[in-house]
Amino acid sequence: MNTEHVTALVTGANRGLGRRFAEQLVARGAKVYAAARRPETIDLDGVVPIQLDITDPESVRRASELASDVTVVVNNAGVSTRADLLEGSIDDIRLEMETHYFGTLNVVRAFAPIVERNGGGAILNVLSVLSWLHPATSGAYSAAKAAAWALTDAVREELAPRGVHVAALHVGYMDTDMVKDVPAGQKTDPGVVAEQALEGLFAGAPEILADELTRGVKSQLSSTPW
Numbered sequence: 001m002n003t004e005h006v007t008a009l010v011t012g013a014n015r016g017l018g019r020r021f022a023e024q025l026v027a028r029g030a031k032v033y034a035a036a037r038r039p040e041t042i043d044l045d046g047v048v049p050i051q052l053d054i055t056d057p058e059s060v061r062r063a064s065e066l067a068s069d070v071t072v073v074v075n076n077a078g079v080s081t082r083a084d085l086l087e088g089s090i091d092d093i094r095l096e097m098e099t100h101y102f103g104t105l106n107v108v109r110a111f112a113p114i115v116e117r118n119g120g121g122a123i124l125n126v127l128s129v130l131s132w133l134h135p136a137t138s139g140a141y142s143a144a145k146a147a148a149w150a151l152t153d154a155v156r157e158e159l160a161p162r163g164v165h166v167a168a169l170h171v172g173y174m175d176t177d178m179v180k181d182v183p184a185g186q187k188t189d190p191g192v193v194a195e196q197a198l199e200g201l202f203a204g205a206p207e208i209l210a211d212e213l214t215r216g217v218k219s220q221l222s223s224t225p226w
């Protein structure tokens with residue numbers, strides 16, 4: 001894809017990895033809708049701020065009406081409640097699934113027909129190494145990212161004949177608010193991850209594995225459980 005002719009929508013673009021995606025897409029010459037629950041928190045130059053709560057169907061519908069020229073969607077928005085599955089709050093467990101699975105699905109269902117109508121393009125879903133590695137301490141998050149992984153594979157097959165490429169980004173800790181308590185030495189730079197992900201997306205890769213941990217875990221999937 002020629003990125004100069006891309007019109008992209010990035011969810012959760014006000015901070016963290018999403019902000020880096022929006023920034024780098026602008027630098028590549030794309031028109032960028034920077035979507036956020038509170039668009040007034042978008043502080044990037046050169047983007048079109050747009051209101052979008054991915055868990056709210058009415059908000060998704062409004063965004064899809066406004067951003068009707070989109071050819072690339074980056075499903076980046078996410079939450080981490082750290083809820084475990086046996087004792088964690090059921091509201092937190094539902095929030096993880098509502099955000100990572102149903103929220104991503106809401107956006108895919110609303111925007112895939114738009115991308116198709118605009119001549120084809122791509123959707124990137126931001127997943128995690130925890131789509132495959134399921135520690136008890138992040139049970140809710142891991143289950144939701146695993147569900148989003150299955151979603152990504154299934155819609156990739158559905159959308160390929162319609163000219164829409166679907167890719168997944170899997171990554172371990174990045175230096176964002178989501179994991180602010182994790183020591184710095186264990187986190188990658190979200191700017192580097194965004195760059196790697198966009199390179200892979202525009203080269204047509206189905207999966208971008210952004211770090212050593214993620215590549216190691218993926219390569220072990222067929223061996224014995226951890």
Ligand SMILES: NC(=O)c1ccc[n+]([C@@H]2O[C@H](COP(=O)([O-])OP(=O)(O)OC[C@H]3O[C@@H](n4cnc5c(N)ncnc54)[C@H](OP(=O)(O)O)[C@@H]3O)[C@@H](O)[C@H]2O)c1
Binds near residue numbers: 076172177
């Ligand atoms: N950081 C990591 O170590 C790590 C590792 C692997 C994968 N990831 C994934 O990377 C993605 C970006 O996370 P991050 O690290 O940049 O986290 P972050 O700094 O906490 O940012 C999360 C973003 O998602 C937005 N968001 C949350 N719920 C939303 C909703 N219902 N509708 C719209 N936007 C919503 C937040 O908006 P508000 O400002 O309104 O809250 C914020 O912009 C997520 O999918 C996350 O699961 C992160």
